Amino acid sequence: MKTKIFYAHRKPADFSDRVALFMVRMLRWGTDIATGYKHDVESPKKIGDANVMAATKPYSMSERKWLTRFVFLESVAGVPGMVAAMLRHLNSMRRLKRDNGWIETLLEESQNERMHLLTFLKMAEPGWFMKLMILGAQGVFFNSMFLSYLVSPRTCHRFVGYLEEEAVLTYSLAISDLENGKLPLWTHPNFKVPDIAVDYWKIPEDKRTMRDLLLYVRADEAKHREVNHTLGNLDQNEDPNPFVRRGVLKIGFCKEVMVLGFGDDFSTL
Numbered sequence: 628m629k630t631k632i633f634y635a636h637r638k639p640a641d642f643s644d645r646v647a648l649f650m651v652r653m654l655r656w657g658t659d660i661a662t663g664y665k666h667d668v669e670s671p672k673k674i675g676d677a678n679v680m681a682a683t684k685p686y687s688m689s690e691r692k693w694l695t696r697f698v699f700l701e702s703v704a705g706v707p708g709m710v711a712a713m714l715r716h717l718n719s720m721r722r723l724k725r726d727n728g729w730i731e732t733l734l735e736e737s738q739n740e741r742m743h744l745l746t747f748l749k750m751a752e753p754g755w756f757m758k759l760m761i762l763g764a765q766g767v768f769f770n771s772m773f774l775s776y777l778v779s780p781r782t783c784h785r786f787v788g789y790l791e792e793e794a795v796l797t798y799s800l801a802i803s804d805l806e807n808g809k810l811p812l813w814t815h816p817n818f819k820v821p822d823i824a825v826d827y828w829k830i831p832e833d834k835r836t837m838r839d840l841l842l843y844v845r846a847d848e849a850k851h852r853e854v855n856h857t858l859g860n861l862d863q864n865e866d867p868n869p870f871v872r873r874g875v876l877k878i879g880f881c882k883e884v885m886v887l888g889f890g891d892d893f894s895t896l
Contacts, residue, residue, distance in 0.1 A: 628842040628843065628845070628846045629842065632795070632842070632845055632846050632849045633795075633799070634792070634795050634796050634799055635792065635795070635849075635852070636792055637788065637789075637792075637856050643779065643781060643782045643785065644782075644785050646782060647782050647783075647785040647786035647788075647789055648785075648789050650786055651786060651789040651790050651792075651793060654790070655793055658696075658699060658700065661699060661760055661764070662692070662695050662696040662699050662700075663692055663695070664688070664692070664696055665687060665688075688801075688804060688809070689810070690810050690812045690813055691751065693801050693804075693810070694747055694750055694751040695751070695753065695757065696797065697743075697747045697801075698744065698747050698748065698751065698753055698757070698761075699757070699760070699761060699764070700794065700797065701740055701741075701743040701744035701747060702744055702761045702764070702765060703761075703764050703765055703768045704740040704743070704744075704790070704794065705736075705737045705738075705740035705741045705744065706737075706765060706768050706769050706772055707736075707737075707772050707783065707786075707787045707790075708733040708734065708735075708736035708737030708738075708740070708787075709733075709734070709737040710769060710772040710773050710776055711729075711733045711772075711776055711780070711783065711784075712729075712730045712733035712734045712737065714773070714776050714777065714780075715729050715730050715733070716730050727865075727866065727867040727868055728867055728868035728871035729858070729868045731868075731871065732854065732868055732870050732871065736851055736854065739847055739851075740851075742823075742827050743844055743847070745823055746820075746821055746823055746824045746827070746840070746844075749821035749822075749823055749824075750821060780863045781859050781863055782859075784855045784856070784858040784859035785855070785856065785859040787851070787855040788852055788855035788856035788859055791848050791849070791851040791852035791855060792852055794845075794848040794851075794852075795845055795848050795849050795852060798841050798844055798845035798848060799845060801841055802838060802841050802842065802845070805837060805838050805841070806838070810837075813836075813837035813838075814836075814837070814838075818836070818837060819835050820835045820836070820837065820839070820840045824840055824843075828843045830843070854870055857869065857870070
């Protein structure tokens with residue numbers, strides 16, 4: 628998590644990719660305004676620009692401002708996976724066809740983002756104005772994703788991939804602030820991460836600092852980036868999910884067989 632997770636960008640290859648990237652830039656602009664996020668450069672680097680980490684530095688970002696941004700981002704980050712899983716679930720039942728294992732991964736992504744939100748909520752309770760903004764943003768975002776996924780699932784997965792690129796950048800900048808001593812409340816010896824985070828990530832006792840927590844969250848976002856860019860490359864109706872889990876299928880009460888599961892598809896090994 629310290630050396631192999633970093634900001635990365637996939638260059639758009641076609642019109643669909645460029646639409647997805649444009650929408651992410653628009654969302655980033657709106658989110659910056661909503662959370663009071665500023666930079667100490669006249670023209671902050673956008674996703675896809677060269678040297679984005681070196682040229683984009685947060686300006687006057689306190690612990691409270693970072694938490695406000697985290698809560699706002701995570702309150703909408705769990706929407707795309709849930710919308711995509713819901714529509715694929717209904718499509719599978721309506722067409723009487725299997726889903727090739729996509730639904731489970733999308734639901735797990737949404738749940739993971741919700742755990743990020745619950746973790747940060749243990750550290751700061753947003754005020755009524757932020758709650759109203761979250762309510763409005765989630766409503767707009769859910770309906771937009773719902774309609775967009777009906778039109779072009781591939782573009783939506785590319786959009787989420789670019790969105791997760793931005794998330795990796797955000798958490799990388801926060802980690803940089805921590806390491807440079809700009810967030811003293813989070814580096815105090817008495818600071819401990821919430822118990823919900825310890826239980827969820829199984830964080831060792833000697834790694835329960837804010838920096839370690841952000842490393843865990845950033846690693847999650849980097850994986851979502853990889854998953855959604857990969858799903859955006861696939862045939863949305865025919866290709867199996869390459870990230871599907873292997874598990875154990877229990878038959879009856881005692882007999883077990885190892886299986887390679889594609890969601891609702893199973894073949895014995």
